[in-house]
Amino acid sequence: MVTLYQLEGCPYCELIADRLDELEIEYESVWVEGLHSKRDEVKRISGQRQVPVVVDDEYGVTMAESERILDYVDSTYA
Template sequence: MATEPTVYVLEGCPYCEAVTDRLDAEGIDYEREEVPALHSGRDQVKRVSGQRAVPVLVDDDRGVTMAESENILEYVDRTLA
């Protein structure tokens, strides 16, 4: 059974919004994980991606974890849409 990708985002982050807007526009179901504003509080993001910046997309079904909104948008267009 396929699982939904997880997207780690910060409220008000324009790069995060670009990613979630694209996922929504494509009708792709995903889990949204809000992260704290302070980088020091983003241990969960650090565990999954090795860094604390967002957005981060985790697609367990395909073994993909990636950061950087442009990379994520390209992945969404190429793989998920």
């Protein structure tokens, strides 16, 4: 299962969600707080508080930064 941690209105998060949709990858969205200081779950999972963050349980991958995530999704699922 792929989990996408994202923020409402975040263009980088939308890029990832759109690409997952294009590739018909089933994923769960976890909507995070707007304030960085409230993103404890993201910090616990990825070691930082920025979004987007993708967790791919099937491959044991957790990553941040939209460009890296897009590269990963394309090389793994496209």
